Amino acid sequence: MxxxxxxxxxxxxKLRELPAIxxxxxxxxxxxxxxLLSKEIVxxxxRGYTLLQISEALRGEGLSIATPTLKxxxxxxxxxxKAPVAKPSAAPASPKSIEARTHSFTPKADSEEI
Structure with missing residues (x-):
C-alpha cells in the first residue's frame, strides 16, 4: 500500500493534535x-525530636511507619x-625485624629419643 x-x-x-500523556x-x-527524608529526620x-515524635509526624503526613522500623x-x-587506613611506619623495617616476624621458632636437629 x-x-x-x-x-x-x-x-x-492528527499525530500532532494528540494530547500529551x-x-x-x-x-x-x-x-x-x-x-530521601533522612537529612530532614536527622x-x-x-533539634530535640525523638524517633517516636518523628514517626508520629510522618504518620500525620501519610507515611505510616513504626518507630523501630524508622530507626x-x-x-x-x-x-x-570507611575503615581507617593503617599508617605506614616512619622507619623502614630492618632485615632482622622482618626475620623475627616471619620465623616464630628455631628448628633443632632430630634426636634418637622417642
Missing part, C-alpha cells in the same frame, strides 16, 4: 522514602563509614 503526500501530511497533523509519578517504598533529631531504615540510609 502506497501513501500519498497528502495522506502522510494528514496523518502527521502525563508522566506517571514515581512511587517509593517506605525505606526509600526514609532514605535535623529534627538535632532501622535510618541506620540503613547512613553512608557506610
Amino acid at each position: 502506497k501513501l500519498t503526500t497528502e495522506k502522510i501530511e494528514a496523518i502527521a497533523t 502525563e508522566k506517571k509519578q514515581a512511587e517509593f517504598t517506605k525505606q526509600e522514602a526514609v532514605k 535535623a529534627m533529631q538535632k 532501622t531504615y535510618l541506620q540503613k540510609a547512613r553512608p557506610a563509614r
Whole structure:
C-alpha cells in the first residue's frame, strides 16, 4: 500500500493534535522514602525530636511507619563509614625485624629419643 503526500501530511497533523500523556509519578517504598527524608529526620533529631515524635509526624503526613522500623531504615540510609587506613611506619623495617616476624621458632636437629 502506497501513501500519498497528502495522506502522510494528514496523518502527521492528527499525530500532532494528540494530547500529551502525563508522566506517571514515581512511587517509593517506605525505606526509600526514609532514605530521601533522612537529612530532614536527622535535623529534627538535632533539634530535640525523638524517633517516636518523628514517626508520629510522618504518620500525620501519610507515611505510616513504626518507630523501630524508622530507626532501622535510618541506620540503613547512613553512608557506610570507611575503615581507617593503617599508617605506614616512619622507619623502614630492618632485615632482622622482618626475620623475627616471619620465623616464630628455631628448628633443632632430630634426636634418637622417642
